[in-house]
Amino acid sequence: xxxxxxxxxxxxxxxxxxxxxxxxxxxxxxxxxxxxxxxxxxxxxxxxxxxxxxxxxxxxxxxxxxxxxxxxxxxxxxxxxxxxxxxxxxxxxxxxxxxxxxxxxxxxxxxxxxxxxxxxxxxxxxxxxxxxxxxxxxxxxxxxxxxxxxxxxxxxxxxxxxxxxxxxxxxxxxxxxxxxxxxxxxxxxxxxxxxxxxxxxxxxxxxxxxxxxxxxxxxxxxxxxxxxxxxxxxxxxxxxxxxxxxxxxxxxxxxxxxxxxxxxxxxxxxxxxxxxxxxxxxxxxxxxxxxxxxxxxxxxxxx
Amino acid sequence: xxxxxxxxxxxxxxxxxxxxxxxxxxxxxxxxxxxxxxxxxxxxxxxxxxxxxxxxxxxxxxxxxxxxxxxxxxxxxxxxxxxxxxxxxxxxxxxxxxxxxxxxxxxxxxxxxxxxxxxxxxxxxxxxxxxxxxxxxxxxxxxxxxxxxxxxxxxxxxxxxxxxxxxxxxxxxxxxxxxxxxxxxxxxxxxxxxxxxxxxxxxxxxxxxxxxxxxxxxxxxxxxxxxxxxxxxxxxxxxxxxxxxxxxxxxxxxxxxxxxxxxxxxxxxxxxxxxxxxxxxxxxxxxxxxxxxxxxxxxxxxxxxxxxxxxxxxxxxxxxxxxxxxxxxxxxxxxxxxxxxxxxxxxxxxxxxxxxxxxxxxxxxxxxxxxxxxxxxxxxxxxxxxxxxxxxxxxxxxxxxxxxxxxxxxxxxxxxxxxxxxxxxxxxxxxxxxxxxxxxxxxxxxxxxxxxxxxxxxxxxxx
Numbered sequence: 001x002x003x004x005x006x007x008x009x010x011x012x013x014x015x016x017x018x019x020x021x022x023x024x025x026x027x028x029x030x031x032x033x034x035x036x037x038x039x040x041x042x043x044x045x046x047x048x049x050x051x052x053x054x055x056x057x058x059x060x061x062x063x064x065x066x067x068x069x070x071x072x073x074x075x076x077x078x079x080x081x082x083x084x085x086x087x088x089x090x091x092x093x094x095x096x097x098x099x100x101x102x103x104x105x106x107x108x109x110x111x112x113x114x115x116x117x118x119x120x121x122x123x124x125x126x127x128x129x130x131x132x133x134x135x136x137x138x139x140x141x142x143x144x145x146x147x148x149x150x151x152x153x154x155x156x157x158x159x160x161x162x163x164x165x166x167x168x169x170x171x172x173x174x175x176x177x178x179x180x181x182x183x184x185x186x187x188x189x190x191x192x193x194x195x196x197x198x199x200x201x202x203x204x205x206x207x208x209x210x211x212x213x214x215x216x217x218x219x220x221x222x223x224x225x226x227x228x229x230x231x232x233x234x235x236x237x238x239x240x241x242x243x244x245x246x247x248x249x250x251x252x253x254x255x256x257x258x259x260x261x262x263x264x265x266x267x268x269x270x271x272x273x274x275x276x277x278x279x280x281x282x283x284x285x286x287x288x289x290x291x292x293x294x295x296x297x298x299x300x301x302x303x
Numbered sequence: 304x305x306x307x308x309x310x311x312x313x314x315x316x317x318x319x320x321x322x323x324x325x326x327x328x329x330x331x332x333x334x335x336x337x338x339x340x341x342x343x344x345x346x347x348x349x350x351x352x353x354x355x356x357x358x359x360x361x362x363x364x365x366x367x368x369x370x371x372x373x374x375x376x377x378x379x380x381x382x383x384x385x386x387x388x389x390x391x392x393x394x395x396x397x398x399x400x401x402x403x404x405x406x407x408x409x410x411x412x413x414x415x416x417x418x419x420x421x422x423x424x425x426x427x428x429x430x431x432x433x434x435x436x437x438x439x440x441x442x443x444x445x446x447x448x449x450x451x452x453x454x455x456x457x458x459x460x461x462x463x464x465x466x467x468x469x470x471x472x473x474x475x476x477x478x479x480x481x482x483x484x485x486x487x488x489x490x491x492x493x494x495x496x497x498x499x500x501x502x503x504x505x506x507x508x509x510x511x512x513x514x515x516x517x518x519x520x521x522x523x524x525x526x527x528x529x530x531x532x533x534x535x536x537x538x539x540x541x542x543x544x545x546x547x548x549x550x551x552x553x554x555x556x557x558x559x560x561x562x563x564x565x566x567x568x569x570x571x572x573x574x575x576x577x578x579x580x581x582x583x584x585x586x587x588x589x590x591x592x593x594x595x596x597x598x599x600x601x602x603x604x605x606x607x608x609x610x611x612x613x614x615x616x617x618x619x620x621x622x623x624x625x626x627x628x629x630x631x632x633x634x635x636x637x638x639x640x641x642x643x644x645x646x647x648x649x650x651x652x653x654x655x656x657x658x659x660x661x662x663x664x665x666x667x668x669x670x671x672x673x674x675x676x677x678x679x680x681x682x683x684x685x686x687x688x689x690x691x692x693x694x695x696x697x698x699x700x701x702x703x704x705x706x707x708x709x710x711x712x713x714x715x716x717x718x719x720x721x722x723x724x725x726x727x728x729x730x731x732x733x734x735x736x737x738x739x740x741x742x743x744x745x746x747x748x749x750x751x752x753x754x755x756x757x758x759x760x761x762x763x764x765x766x
Contacts, residue, residue, distance in 0.1 A: 013559060032529045045588070089424055089579065112418070119580035121407075122356065125400055133713035137706050144705060148698050194648060197710060201725070204706030208659075208699040212666070215695035243669045250611060250665075251658035254604040258654055262592035262600035263647040264575045267638070271653060 004234040007290035014171060014287055017065040017279075021178020030177065031184035033192030036127045038120030040087040042095060043113040049077040052110075055101040058082070061098045067091065079113065087117045130196040134173075137200055141207050142166050148211070152218050154169075155229050164209050164295070168288040170279075172206040173199060176276040183271075194269040201273060205251070206280025209244055210288050216240050217289070226255050230293045237289055310748035314629065314739055321632035323497040345415075346720055351587035352415040354421055355385065357577040359408040374408050377577070381412060390414045390423075410577060410627045420584055436477035436528040437518060448475040451614040477528040477538075480518055486511025493551070501561040502551050512548020520544040539576025539706045591630035597650035604654045605631065608661055617667050620743070623664040626739040630660050630732055637727060649720030659703070663736030671744075685744050689737060696733060703729045 003010070034041055038301035046052040053070045058080060062070050070084040082095060092115060097109060146162040177199070183189040226232035255277065258270035327333055328342040347354055359377065361370050374397045385393045394413040417423045439445045451470035460463070490505040507515050518527070519541050526538040607629070612620040615709060634653060671688035678684050707729065710722035 004346075043589075045586075089420060089582070092582075093421060111586060111588070112584070113586045114584060115420070116583035117581060118583075119356075119358075122581050131711050133709050137709045140705050140709070141702050146701060148701075193718055194721075196713070197648065197721055200706050200713075201721075204703040205659075207702040208662075211699040211702060212695045215698060219691070219694075219708050239673070243665050246615065246665050247658075247662040250608055250661045251655065253607050253611065254654050254658040257604040257607060258600045258601075258651050261596060261603055262651060262654075263596045265593055265647040266597075266651040269648070273655070 003237050003286055004230055004290055004293055007286075007294065008206060010286035012071065014283070017175050017178075018171065021175050021181075024178045024182045028181050028185040030181045030191050031189065032127075033111065033190035033195070034083070034116065034118050034123070036123045038086050038118050038123040040084055040092070040113045040115070040117035042082045042084075042092070043075070044082075044096070044110045045076075045078060045113045046078045046080070047109045047111070050078060052078060055080075057100050061100055062095065065091070065094055065098055067095070067252050086119055092117065126193060126284040130193070131195075133196070133200060134203070137203050138166065138169055141169070141203065145207070145214070147216060148213065150161055152221060154221070155300070156292055160295055161214055164212075164288050164291045165207060167291060168283040169203055169206060169208055171283045172202055172276060172280045175279045176202060176272055179275050180272055183268075189268050194266065195272060198269050198272040198276065202276030202280055205277055206283065209248070209281050209284035212244065213237060213240050213284055213289050216225065217292070229296045233289050233293050237285060239283065244285055248277055251277050307742065307746045313741050314742060315625070317694070318632050320433055320624075321629070321636045325632055325635040333739065341637075341642070343639060344642040344644045345590075346412055346641055346649065347415060347583075347590070348585050348647050349583050349590045349597070349645060350415055351418055351590035352413065353417050353420055353585075354581075354583040355412040355414070355423075355579060356581035357410040358580045359410060360576040360578060361408055368572070370408060374410070377410060381410065385412065385414065395537060409580075416587070418584055418586055420582060424579070427471065429613070435480055435515075435518070436474070436479045436530055436569040437476045438525045438528075439474070440478060445475060445541075448473050474528075475537075477526075480514070482511060482514045482518060486514065488548075488563045492558070492565050498610050501558050501761070502566055503561055507549050507550075509548070511544075515550065516544060516546045518548075544658045563738040592635035593647045597647055601650065601654050601657075605657060611711075612661060612664070616665075618747075619664075619671065622740055622743040622747070623661065623668070625743060626659060627657065627734050629739055630735040631657065633735065634724075634728060634731055637731070638724075643723055644720060645724075646720035648718065649724045652721040653722035653728060656725055656732060657698075659729060660732030660736065663692075663696050663700075663732055664698055664740055667740060670717045670765040685741070689741055693737065696736065700729050700733050 012179050022178070052074070058072045062082065062084075067084045067087070070082060073081045073083070077083050080099070082099075084095075087095065096112060101110060142162040142165060145165050146159050149158040149161045152158055152161070180189055180191065180195065184191070213236060213287075216239055217233055220226065220232050220236050220239075252274050254262055255270045255274040259267055259274065262270060275287070324339055324341075328340055333340055333404055344493065357563055361373070382393070382395050385395065392415055394411075396411040398409045398411055400409060414423055417720060439448075447695045448470050452466045452475055454455060486507050488511070490504045493502045493504045515720050522541050523543060524540065526540050528535055528538045605627075610622045612623050612627075614620070615625060634656070637643070638653075644651070667688055668690045669683055674684035674687045674691075675681070678687075705727055707722045709724035711719055712729075
């Protein structure tokens with residue numbers, strides 16, 4: 001199987017992607033949404049396309065309210081999005097009132113599309129809980145794999161499957177996060193509660209793929225397929241190859257549909273997931289199983 | 304053979320019935336009274352509305368106070384207020400974050416359809432008022448008010464418009480006294496009274512005790528009206544002057560009613576001050592847009608998956624699409640029956656679960672194709688294919704369920720919607736893939752694995 005044969009090439013590719021992701025995270029950082037940082041977002045829509053004040057006009061009239069740093073952004077052809085610190089209800093009303101209404105050309109009315117104001121403590125809690133959730137998922141999944149593969153001990157013991165799955169999981173977490181941080185810098189993608197949700201789901205899906213391959217290795221070991229471990233793994237990979245690709249294709253297909261046609265709220269989320277599924281499938285075929293082979297060879301040489 | 308085919312037909316009919324159930328609430332001719340009329344429950348982000356989080360300031364409570372009780376009476380009061388405001392299906396929850404001194408108690412209020420935040424906040428933020436009122440003395444004033452009420456009733460019964468008499472704003476039975484919940488120290492349910500049922504004992508503070516003594520002295524054998532938020536809760540009769548600032552309220556309570564009353568009384572005495580710390584309002588148009596887009600994405604996603612499956616897996620693909628159709632109808636029915644509150648993220652979770660439901664089928668078909676190479680007997684190939692595929696379907700889906708459960712635990716309501724639909728989806732898809740697809744495969748009744756069947760039940764570009 002070419003995957004096992006050229007494994008170093010694939011390791012190198014992943015290493016480059018991981019280094020790139022870490023660099024992006026270090027250089028750009030992750031742009032956190034108000035879900036985590038606290039703060040408020042107000043989105044209003046003007047009744048007529050094109051008839052709305054410029055961002056500068058809005059900024060000028062908001063400056064009088066002394067709200068601290070605010071950001072004003074035009075969206076679509078009739079929306080305006082205002083971001084600022086956590087607002088009280090009184091401040092919220094003041095901001096809406098301060099938004100200029102143009103009456104010169106055509107009557108233009110504005111309606112509030114959404115408003116959210118999240119206290120900073122809520123955000124911190126959510127972030128804490130999210131990170132805890134990720135750690136928990138990783139630990140539980142590794143325990144689960146070690147358990148599911150407990151009867152497999154030769155030539156690679158079951159906990160090694162768990163560790164390899166863990167490395168694949170890290171791989172699948174780091175790369176999408178890195179891509180997201182880059183997208184945050186160039187496209188303004190924000191890491192919000194759905195971002196965490198996406199990461200957690202990627203974990204589930206990625207391990208899903210890894211388990212299917214491992215399961216085949218487990219079965220082929222029992223049937224004594226292949227002359228050595230490397231060949232068993234290679235055979236297992238080629239047997240599950242089309243399934244892995246097809247499954248990922250269908251999932252990426254539906255995710256792209258959500259990206260292009262779904263609700264605006266889930267757009268960034270679906271892109272993150274699509275990247276995650278792609279990377280996750282890649283890692284279960286090209287990283288996890290070859291790693292098992294490398295580990296087995298290495299430990300048999302040590303003996 | 305006949306049995307299997309019969310069963311397969313039953314399955315298809317069942318799927319169609321479910322689909323009818325799913326779509327019924329959208330039919331123009333639908334009868335809302337019918338027992339199977341159940342509309343989907345939509346989350347705030349799809350129908351518009353407000354989501355408010357209040358922080359309760361429990362530091363004002365005495366150290367001995369039962370915070371849980373205070374919070375649940377707080378919840379009850381807010382519920383009453385919100386209901387008075389006329390919001391459909393409000394959701395009010397008490398939440399505890401962290402434990403010990405770092406812990407915080409929160410009240411979460413969801414108001415579907417309410418986008419005028421100011422109006423809603425006005426209703427919620429008012430502190431509840433507990434009042435003790437004494438009987439209105441007999442005299443011309445009481446007679447006048449009573450007469451005004453009687454006139455109004457007569458007019459109402461005759462169908463005439465009721466005049467705007469200021470006397471109608473007054474209570475004919477009671478007049479306010481100085482005593483209010485401000486002076487209440489505590490209230491509790493008591494079973495030691497002379498009556499069989501529970502009684503409620505209240506204790507006033509020093510000032511309250513003095514006022515109470517004065518009031519009871521002046522009103523022996525008369526009633527005292529206990530009002531919460533301007534509504535009469537009960538009107539016990541005073542037997543004698545009470546000097547120790549303690550009172551027994553006996554009445555025709557059930558234990559449950561007594562508990563509720565105590566909670567309300569304690570609330571009047573110890574209202575937990577609340578502070579708004581987070582608000583989220585989504586306009587109705589934005590919600591509608593998200594809903595439309597979500598539905599559209601679902602339909603397109605399903606169609607694309609179906610086309611892919613049929614092109615790649617041919618006859619098996621058609622069967623998989625059939626079982627996928629039943630899966631979707633079943634999921635939608637579950638959403639309606641449980642009910643699962645659908646959010647934008649929840650819809651994404653559901654659409655994603657469709658992709659994953661396909662996976663189980665793909666696993667099975669890949670196995671089937673392999674088994675067909677080894678045996679001439681189609682029946683054996685099918686049953687081996689399923690048995691072999693099952694271990695990996697089970698193990699891989701379990702890991703998804705683990706993440707979904709953790710997600711649910713981690714979740715804000717947004718994330719929970721996603722986790723719930725995903726978890727249900729993975730579970731149901733496992734069942735439909737192994738039972739429904741299998742039934743269909745067997746019902747087709749192909750017994751031999753000849754070239755033709757290898758083509759139809761194979762996959763890929765060539766064979």
